[in-house]
Amino acid sequence: MKLILLGPPGAGKGTIAALISEKYKIPGISTGDIFRKAVKDSTPLGIKVKEIMNKGELVPDEVTCDLVKERLGQDDVKNGYMLDGFPRTIPQAESLSTFAEIDIVINFICSNDVVISRLSGRRICRECGKIYHVTNMPPKTEGVCDICSGELYIRDDDKIESIKNRLEIYKEQTEPLINFYKNLNLLKDIDSSKTPKKAMEQITEIL
Numbered sequence: 001m002k003l004i005l006l007g008p009p010g011a012g013k014g015t016i017a018a019l020i021s022e023k024y025k026i027p028g029i030s031t032g033d034i035f036r037k038a039v040k041d042s043t044p045l046g047i048k049v050k051e052i053m054n055k056g057e058l059v060p061d062e063v064t065c066d067l068v069k070e071r072l073g074q075d076d077v078k079n080g081y082m083l084d085g086f087p088r089t090i091p092q093a094e095s096l097s098t099f100a101e102i103d104i105v106i107n108f109i110c111s112n113d114v115v116i117s118r119l120s121g122r123r124i125c126r127e128c129g130k131i132y133h134v135t136n137m138p139p140k141t142e143g144v145c146d147i148c149s150g151e152l153y154i155r156d157d158d159k160i161e162s163i164k165n166r167l168e169i170y171k172e173q174t175e176p177l178i179n180f181y182k183n184l185n186l187l188k189d190i191d192s193s194k195t196p197k198k199a200m201e202q203i204t205e206i207l
């Protein structure tokens with residue numbers, strides 16, 4: 001099973017990716033997570049993409065496609081995988097089609113008001129990456145991860161200006177992928193504005 005999770009920032013892709021991984025035993029590949037780790041480790045890639053990400057802009061297609069192509073060459077994806085946050089432009093989707101055959105694209109549908117409120121309250125564990133929300137999905141102890149006791153942090157691109165920029169870029173550059181995959185008969189819509197449980201019920205039915 002080879003999946004793409006498509007949808008605006010804050011639609012819940014990362015949250016649901018963790019649930020799909022657990023249920024279907026396939027790895028999730030998040031280009032955002034890979035870039036954030038590179039920034040944290042101050043690798044040459046991280047230094048290159050740091051400012052781009054903070055402003056909420058997209059990393060150049062060539063850099064992103066090379067990275068995903070290399071990741072899909074690793075052993076753990078042999079029985080399937082899930083791409084979260086890739087592709088996000090038509091050139092990325094065209095490039096992907098030259099080195100991978102995708103079975104289903106899950107399109108997360110969620111209004112701008114909902115995603116803004118979700119991103120403004122998002123907290124992430126610095127150690128294990130678990131995603132929380134200050135009111136929707138709070139940790140048991142404020143600022144501390146339930147799973148590993150790691151410190152929770154706010155992503156640099158979850159400031160309101162970056163969020164607005166990311167939503168605009170999504171509309172201009174990523175939304176055209178909906179028709180791209182619809183035309184290939186791969187697109188399945190889900191309403192991701194409800195609880196993660198409700199989103200998973202829809203996905204289970206699709207898969």
Ligand code: AP5
Nearest residue numbers: 009010011012013014015031032059085118122132195196
């Ligand atoms: P990336 O990390 O991919 O970010 P994104 O697509 O903007 O998506 P998010 O991670 O913000 O949101 P999400 O949908 O995963 O929501 P989440 O589950 O966390 O990309 C970051 C940056 O990296 C880009 O801006 C770009 O610079 C670069 N980049 C990455 N990929 C690239 C590419 N392919 N090309 C070029 N550049 C690239 O949920 C959000 C919040 O809502 C959380 O607090 C969560 O707890 C809460 N929540 C989730 N679901 C629910 C629910 N059902 N009910 C209530 N609350 C919920």
